[in-house]
Amino acid sequence: MTHLPSSCDLVIIGGGVTGAGLFHETTRLGLIVVLAEQHDFAWGTSSRSSKLIHGGLRYLREGHLRLTRDAVKERERLLREAPGLVTPIAFLMPIYKGHGPGRWTLEAGLSIYDLMAQKRQHKHLSAEELVAKVPFIDRRALTGGYQFWDAQVDDARLVLRLIAEGRAAGGMALNYTKALSVDRDEAGNVRGVTLQDAETGRTHAIAAPAVVNATGCWAEALHPQHDGKRHLRPLRGSHLIFPSQALPIQSAISCMHPEDGRAVFIIPWEGVVLVGTTDLDHEGGIDAEPRITDAEAQYLLTAVRTLFPSLGLALNQCIASLSGLRPVISSGDHKAPSEESREHDIWVDKGLVTIAGGKLTTYRRVALDALKAAQPFLPPIERPAAESPGFVTVEPLPPGPGMHPETWQRLCGRYGSGAFSIAADAKPEDLQVIPGTHTLWAELAHAAAHESVRHLSDLLLRRVRIGLLLPDGGKAHLTRIEALCRPVLGWDRRRWRRETRDYLQQWQRAHGFPWQIQPRGLLERIREWLQAQWDRLVDRLPFLAGHTIKVERVQGP
Ligand SMILES: Cc1cc2nc3c(=O)[nH]c(=O)nc-3n(C[C@H](O)[C@H](O)[C@H](O)COP(=O)(O)OP(=O)(O)OC[C@H]3O[C@@H](n4cnc5c(N)ncnc54)[C@H](O)[C@@H]3O)c2cc1C
Structure with a gap:
């Protein structure tokens, strides 16, 4: 904030896709943007979506043309402009007699969908053809x-690429900085915002004629x-x-839930x-990270078990869960959640524009x-047309030694021009993928050095997504991640241990499973306290590093 x-x-x-998208557009117009x-x-x-860039067949059915x-x-634009970040995915939609839309309804919907994209890319499959693609589907x-x-x-990388390009164009983007208030003059016109650093608590007033919420x-x-x-x-x-x-599918599948007929997606990703997904009113407060409930997990499991009865899927096979709002x-007319429109709305009030x-x-x-x-409140600008290019293009370079062209495209898509420094700075062994994912070890070091990482959760859940892709949030790889990232982050061992502890607890709360969480007993609290004392001692007496402290319940007298 000092800068x-x-x-x-x-x-x-707001640093979600909406804020980042606007940041990207406005910085490129030469405006001074924070x-x-x-x-x-x-x-x-x-970072909690289904990760689809799609027209949404459901919206078509509901008449949201x-x-x-x-x-x-937008899907077509992103496929053209951001290959490696936005990639095509085939969907299969099985038709069951007496359940869900029939052949001609789907044919009509998919024809309109193709017409909108101006390319024909849907085809009807017989039951045998569908079974050949998904042999374990219920026949x-x-x-x-x-x-x-x-x-x-x-999704998170899309946001980060927009932020990175907006910064490169001269904009300033701060994470862990909360807007406390939108400040106005006596006539009610916006005159700026008061910001607060989430960690130090320091505040800073910044004057601006326009604020987008x-x-x-x-x-x-x-x-x-x-x-x-x-x-x-x-x-x-x-x-x-x-x-x-556990669920070996090559294409995404869209099916109707057997209980309420809602569309459920089963999507291979990374x-x-x-x-x-589920679609429910969120009763809890919106400030805490949302988490899946037992009932939602059962609902989703029912959908996959009904479609693939022979796989015998169970909740204990899940790696993680993901919930968003x-x-x-x-x-307010008491519609069912899934019937609410997904169109956006804009409210304007004397320089404050809310999306x-x-x-x-x-x-x-x-x-x-x-x-x-916001234009009436801004210096004169020429608004770009929706059809104009949205991304700063990265010229594809010949891939580095040993790097597959697909890997290179993936890096260019996710990091834009940052892909060059990933390839240039990495040791050869860090250009390997982290087992079980498509992520390179080198991406971690790059993100730690260049992408405003303030906490370990930023690194593992959003800069790369291994917290969602590996069991226990990637706990098994933390030693190698520490060796790669701690020096660039400038964290001492104590900070690393604190970050690890916070990350694993946070992962358990937001991405674990409610039925696996044990209430923290007295022993666990004693263990945490002793561990904290031990960490402090190791910081003072480094020769103790490498030793561990173990607390056990002793049975019997
Ligand atoms: C389960 C689920 C699946 C979805 N799947 C898809 C999909 O497949 N495809 C699709 O196109 N869409 C999908 N969506 C919708 C899409 O994800 C959202 O519409 C989109 O991400 C909203 O972005 P946003 O930037 O408006 O909000 P957010 O991403 O929530 O960003 C708002 C940000 O503002 C910050 N903020 C709040 N208050 C303050 C403050 N006072 N100061 C500073 N910052 C503040 C918050 O911390 C937050 O990061 C899905 C949504 C959900 C929930």
């Missing part, structure tokens, strides 16, 4: 199905809606994450399989709409 200017053209509050995120970049919903058309166009009453194409993304589910904390009609309705969506050995705008709702896929359209609303 913050005292004034700028625009402050963006973005503030209260936790880590993409900490909110934008504009949303579907915009999303399909009873299966009449055939469809194959169609959408795209998928690493892109805080997703938190939007009404900074911009309350007084008309009482349209409010944010945080809807929780959860996923189970299975290892691909070497694991996501099963999701959808920032959905509701007019609420929307999808990951349409982040750029949403950003451009917000820019249009």
Whole structure:
């Protein structure tokens, strides 16, 4: 915060995909822009999605033609501009007699979908053809199905790439910086924002004629809606994450849940399989990380067990869970969660522009709409057209020695021009993938050095995603990760141990399973206290490092 200017053209509050998308657009227009995120970049919903860049067939069925058309166009743009970050994915949609939409309904929907993308890419499959693709699918009453194409993304990396390019264009983006208030003059016009460093508590007022509130589910904390009609309705969506050995599918599958007919996705992603999602009112507060409930896990398990009865899947095979809150705008007419529109809304109040709702896929359209609303308060600019290129292109270089072209494309997609320094700075052994993932060891060191990592959870859950891809949040690899990253992070051993402890506890709370959590007993608390004392001693007497302290319950007298 010491580097913050005292004034700028625009402050963006919120470092999810919406805020990052606007940061990316406005910095490239030459505006002086500051973005503030209260936790880590993409900490909110934008790292907890189903990771699809899609038009959303469901929205088509519900008549949201504009949303579907915009999303399909954005999907095509992202596939063109960010290969390696946004990649095509084939979907299969089985048709069962007497359950879910039939062949002609799907044919009509998929034809419109293709028409919007201006390419024909769906095809009907007979029951035999579908079974050849997914041999363990339930064949009873299966009449055939469809194959169609959408795209998928690493959602947090999308946010980080937008932030990185916005910074390269001169913008300033701060994580762990909360906007405490939007400040106004006597006439009510916005004159800036008061920011607070989440760790030191220090505050800083920054003057700006325009503020965009892109805080997703938190939007009404900074911009309350007084008309009482349209409010944010945080809807929780959860996923189970299975290892691909347990659920060996090559294509994503969209099926209808046997209990309520909602669409459920089973999606291969980064070497694991996501099963999701639920759609429920989130009763808990929105400040704590959301987590899956027992009932949601059972609901998702029922969907996969019904579709693949022969696999005998069980919850104890899951690697992790993932829950997020959808920032959905509701007019309060008691609709079922899944019937609420996913369209975004923009509220303007004398220099404060609030964006609420929307999808990951349409982040750029949403950003451009917000820019249009903020334009009257900004210095003169020429707004880019939605059709103009969204990313700064990275020229594909010949891959480095031993690097597969696909790996190189993956790096360029995720890190933009940062891919060059990953390849140049890495030792050859760090250009290997972390077993069980598609992530290179070198990505960790690069992120630690260049991507504003403040905590271990930032590194393992958002810069790379191994916290979601490996058992126990990647605990087994922490020693090698420490050797790679601790020196660049400038953390001493004590800080590393504290970060490890916090990360594993946080992982257990947000990505573990409720039924596995044991209440912390007295012994556990004594153990934690003793461990903390021991850590302190090791810091003073380094020759003790390498020894451990062990606390055991002794049975008997
Ligand atoms: C389960 C689930 C699955 C989804 N799947 C898909 C999908 O497959 N495809 C798709 O297109 N969309 C999907 N979505 C929707 C999509 O993820 C969201 O629409 C999108 O991520 C919202 O981004 P956002 O930036 O508006 O909000 P967020 O990502 O939540 O960002 C808001 C940020 O603001 C910060 N903030 C809040 N208050 C303050 C403050 N006072 N000061 C500073 N910072 C603050 C928060 O910490 C947060 O990081 C899904 C959503 C969910 C929940």
